[in-house]
Amino acid sequence: MASTVRSGCAPLHQLVATQAAAALALLSAARGGLTMILCATAAAALLVITWVRIRGLWAYQWLAAMTGFATRRRTTRFHDLAVAAQLDDPGPVTLLDLPALPPLRMLSDDQRLDLRLVLCGGPAPVDQAGAPAISYRSLGPDVPLAHFRAVLAIRSNGLSGDDRRRAVKSLVRKLKATETVRPEADLDPGDALHESWSSVTAGGLTLATFRCRPEPGAVVSARLLTRLLHLPAAATTVALTLSPVTVLVRIAAPEPAALETAARALGDLLASERFAAHRCDGEQLPALAATLPLANRPPQAPFAAGLAxxxxxxxxxxxxxRQGRAVLIRPFRAAPSRMVLVGSARCAQLIAFRSLGIGARVVVRTNRPAAWATLRQAVDDESLALNPAGVPAGSQLRPTLLVGDDGTDIAEPAPWTTTLTVLDEADPDLAASADLLLLQTLGPDEAALLDPVLDLGDGTAAALTEMPPDLVAIITNKAVRWAAPAPTFVEKVLIGHPARHIALHQNKRQISI
Known part of the structure; x- marks a missing residue:
């Protein structure tokens, strides 16, 4: 696999080929006749494939790529490709899911470990023209990534079993990471891969892999990595080795035309950062394998500067x-997740609508379908379903949000499937079981009911009763954040204002939903 991502050409190869061509030329001059013609032709061909560059590669490299493309099997399954990539270096590999990217010094402390970092992320869908996508993009020019995953692959450089386990355990503790067995975010083990000359199709996506070559003095900066992950693609995967620093980029799009748009954006981006992008034409399947965390280090030339x-x-x-900064929630995870909202149905509709905007499917189970009818009519595909018989399976690129609008617990454990239970009144048991709890303005009795369960500290319960009706409290791990949803124009038309109004009249609470 490693040979498929080799770049450049050693001067010795050209020297030897030139000497061979000269020898053929002398032989042709000495023999004459048909021998002269054959030797001269061979000498010319040798010089051409050795010294002519086409789209950044020598002609002999293109010849090797065409030969490999014509002779290898170009259809396989992702699981088999991942296994073959690992067999290139059969030593033990530990994969870690990183909750956040750590400071680089934390990854470079132990030189006995060979580290490979794979980042995969994507913005909200840029190729969708429906109301949810248009509305979500209007939230601001710098909308954060819709999804992101960082996987660190750890190999040891000759460590014994006990020493390796101690070194890996120490790194896991420092990074607060968890071990994983799933190497990729945008591909499933059962996906069938079909290679063409310039791309690979898998799981409804079209993928292409590129080698990134720096100009003198170019650096792999934090800005470069951030811009790469924000390319207009369904997912962008950046595979990094840390010593020396090397970069491979894989982009995925739902169709070939969108892939070409993303490829042009990648070329323009890298050019502005003093890099060149070489598309691995003829070698897309082996190059895809080289982007996997399990793959061995690709033999590229190191960059002059380090990684940020x-x-x-x-x-x-x-x-x-309050400071105008974006407040994000992460409802979708590889493990089943549960959200609980104590608030209005309109707030639930706003969350569902924005989930559609980042590419999720939304399934609503409700005893008041009329309240969701306008939203359903605004979605021109099957991304939003009301009271269907089943729930579609989720993935990182296409998660599923299951909304229970009748106040009952609808937890259905499945990967990349999140349940949102909408409560008209606070329920301490459901609130305590939530991975993510969302609260709109509470009445005093509701706050008193939830305070012992949530254990948020002095003053927080009172703040939940006094916060403005257009504010949402986000509670995770006994920490509270506050957010004002600020509906877009489209959301105001389709949903209205998501506030929850509470008034006390004759000791009876009235809740506007």
């Missing part, structure tokens, strides 16, 4: 805080 890792904001943009 960015801070990546990602998730669903719920609103903004």
């Amino acid at each position: 890792l960015p801070v990546i904001d990602h998730g669903l943009l719920l609103g903004h805080n």
Whole structure:
């Protein structure tokens, strides 16, 4: 696999080929006749394939690519490709899911470990013209990534079993990471891969891999990595080795035309950062394998400068805080997740609508379908379903949000499937079981009911009763954040204002939903 991503040509190869061509030329001059013609032709061909560059590669490299493309099997399954990539270096590999990108010094402390970092992310769908996508993009020019995943692959350089386990355990503890067995975010183990000359199709996506070559003095900056992950693609995968620093980029799009748009954007981006992008034509399947965390280090020339890792904001943009900064929630995870909203149905509709905007499917189970009818009519595909018989399976690129609008617990454990239970009144048991709890303005009795369960500290319960009706409190791990959803024009037309109004009249609470 490694040979498929080799770049450049050693001067010795050209020297030897030139000497061979000269020898053929002398032989042709000495023999004459047919021998002269054959030797002269062979000498010319040798010089051409050795010294002629086409789209950044020598002609002999294109010849090798065409030969490999014509002779290898070009249809396989992703699981088999991942296994073959690991067999290139059969030593033990540990894969870690990183909750956030750490400072680079934390990754470079132990030189005995060979580290490979694979980043995969994507913005809200840029090729969709429906109301949810248009509305979500109007939330601001710098909408964070809709999804992001960082996987660190760890190999040891000759460490014994016990020493390796101690070194890996120490790194896991420092990074607060969790081990994983799933190497990729945009591909499933059962996906069938079909290679063409310039791309690979898999799981409804078209993928292309590129080698990134720096100009003298170019650096792999945090800005470069952030811009790469924000390319207009369904997903962008950046595979990095840390010593020396090398970069491969894989982009995925739902169709070939969108892939070409993303490829042009990648070329323009890299040119502005003093890099060149070489598309691995004829070698797309082996190059895809080289981007996997399990793959061995690709033999590229190291960059002159080191690597800087960015801070990546990602998730669903719920609103903004008092300082005007985006407040994100991360409802979708590989493990089943549960959200509980104590608030209005309109707030639930706003969350569902924005989930559609980042590419999720939404399934609503409700005893008041008329309240969702306008939203359903605004979605021109099957991304939003009311009271269907089943729930579609989710994935990182296409998660599923299951909304229970009748106040009952609808937890259905499945990967990349999140349940949102909408409560007209606070329920301490459901609130305590939530991975993510969303609260709109509470009445005093509701706050008193939830305070012992949530254990938020002095003053927080009172703040939940006094916050403005257009504010949402986000509670995770006993920490509280505040967000004002600020509906877009489209959301105001389709949903209205998502506030929850509480008034006390004759000791009876009236809740506007």
